[in-house]
Amino acid sequence: MSTERVVRTFVEYYEDRGHRRITGSTLLPPSGGPVLFTTSGMHPLIPYLAGRPHPLGRRLVNVQRCLRTTDLEEVGDPTHLTVFEMLGTWSLGDYEGPRSLDWGYWLLTEGFGVDPGLLHATAFGGDERTGPDTASVELWQERGVPVELTVEDNWWPSGPTGPCGPDSEIFLWTGEGPPESTPTRDDRWVEVWNHVMMRHRRLADGSLVPLAQRNVDTGLGLERLASLLQGRTSVFECDVFEPWRRLVPGLWPLDEPSLRLVCDHLRSAVVVIGDGVRPAAGGRGYVLRRLVRRVLTVLWRDDPSRGLGDLPDELVPHTLDRFRQDTDPGEVRRVLLDEERRFRRLLERGRQVLARPRFHGSLDEEDFRYLHDTHGLPRDLVLSLRSTG
Structure with missing residues (x-):
């Protein structure tokens, strides 16, 4: 499956489910933001995640070019790039995390032909601030996908302050033979898709307050997914x-x-x-x-x-x-x-x-x-x- 076909399949799948495609921005985020470069598709959407109505509605999909310098020393391994494209979807106060995860599961398995037996998920296990993400765990159990609970690995912040929340990540087995162990214990599990249940805002003192609306923000690295679907051992192939x-x-x-x-x-x-x-x-x-x-x-x-x-x-x-x-x-x-x-x-x-x-x-x-x-x-x-x- 070519990269262009991956993009087309992804976008059309979500358009069929009521999402409107928005034009991806440049690598330069809006002025006054917390980052030098756009590192994910959500940066241009922060005002809408905070509650401002988006002109195209509450379900969005796009392809966004991103740059991450935090991974600079890891470039050269099989999965990391400095500049890459991210496939993204958003629910702006519309549907919740389980529906997003369910759609993601069916797109991977039926749309892209991934063997369900090669999938593993992680979900937020809860901490002193907020409880575990039981809704995501129950969805994965219904689909027969093993799920591992973590704390820090499954809490997504947009920065020191701002929108944040628990996330559930989908991993694909890339090793020889049947899957083994779990994503936190074996790096042959490669993360392909992150679904963030963006429900909170972190204040400067570290405390959490509810967002005006409950959002879902997902991101999937295009080159990483394409390399896996093409049977390659690294994104560079x-x-x-x-x-x-x-x-x-x-x-x-x-x-x-x-x-x-x-x-x-x-x-x-x-x-x-x-x-x-x-x-x-x-x-x-x-x-x-x-x-x-x-x-x-x-x-x-x-x-x-x-x-x-x-x-x-x-x-x-x-x-x-x-x-x-x-x-x-x-x-x-x-x-x-x-x-x-x-x-x-x-x-x-x-x-x-x-x-x-x-x-x-x-x-x-x-x-x-x-x-x-x-x-x-x-x-x-x-x-x-x-x-x-």
């Missing part, structure tokens, strides 16, 4: 990465973890640039800068002559088209090459500065502040230069 897997290894021979990082970070950088971000010393621009420099660090580790100017022409427009962006591919390449030149100059200056006798021994906080404030050398770059000699 699903069809959206086909041109990257075909072209990059011949250009830059890399081990598998490095190949995955380079493909992910370059693809993510293209999308971030496509949404109007440019490299900078802070904020969103620093996230972009960090992505590009992590790629260059990997490429230059074995061969300093490698450069982003060699990137095949097909990859930038392919990625922009995939994420429905109309940015000029030439502009994206210009931004990448400008950042590469800037980073080369910074590395050359950094090596000269760190060669001074003052910096031959261990560095203290005053040294790191001086290197950053006087020479523009951030701590992570200093540590990298010292580790590579």
Whole structure:
């Protein structure tokens, strides 16, 4: 099942159940929000989750591009990406969690053909603030799906304050042979879908108050689901990465973890640039800068002559088209090459500065502040230069 067919099947399934498709936003959330980038489909909908009527009604479905830097160090494993697309559904004060879970079960098993025997669920077990999510547990028991109770793993916050509530997550078995153990004890259970019963608002003092309406917010990673439905062992082998897997290894021979990082970070950088971000010393621009420099660090580790100017022409427009962006591919390449030149100059200056006798021994906080404030050398770059000699 191609990724495009996954999207079409998902959206049409929920449209048949009264949901209206809304247009996904860019990676840039509304100003004044708690995050630099959109990390899930719910961020643009926070006003409506809080009770404002949505112009398209109380049942919504969409496809939203997202960026998560919290998973940056995990990129390269079989399931994590920096920029990805999320399939989402919402009930804004309409139906409750059990109906959402039931629809999710039937879509996975009948719509996508997943063997019910390969499913496992988790649900909120309750804590001192609120009781267990018995309604979700009962739904899973009715469907014959084993369910594991947790506390922290099944409580979803939108941030330090704001909408929150218990969630129930659906996992798919990816191991050889029959399923074993539970999701918290065996990482061969891969999370594919999270259903959040958004009923509370967390205040600054940590207390919970009821939301004006009881919502359901679900999110499902598109590339992760597609890779599982396509029988692939990682998200980097699903069809959206086909041109990257075909072209990059011949250009830059890399081990598998490095190949995955380079493909992910370059693809993510293209999308971030496509949404109007440019490299900078802070904020969103620093996230972009960090992505590009992590790629260059990997490429230059074995061969300093490698450069982003060699990137095949097909990859930038392919990625922009995939994420429905109309940015000029030439502009994206210009931004990448400008950042590469800037980073080369910074590395050359950094090596000269760190060669001074003052910096031959261990560095203290005053040294790191001086290197950053006087020479523009951030701590992570200093540590990298010292580790590579």
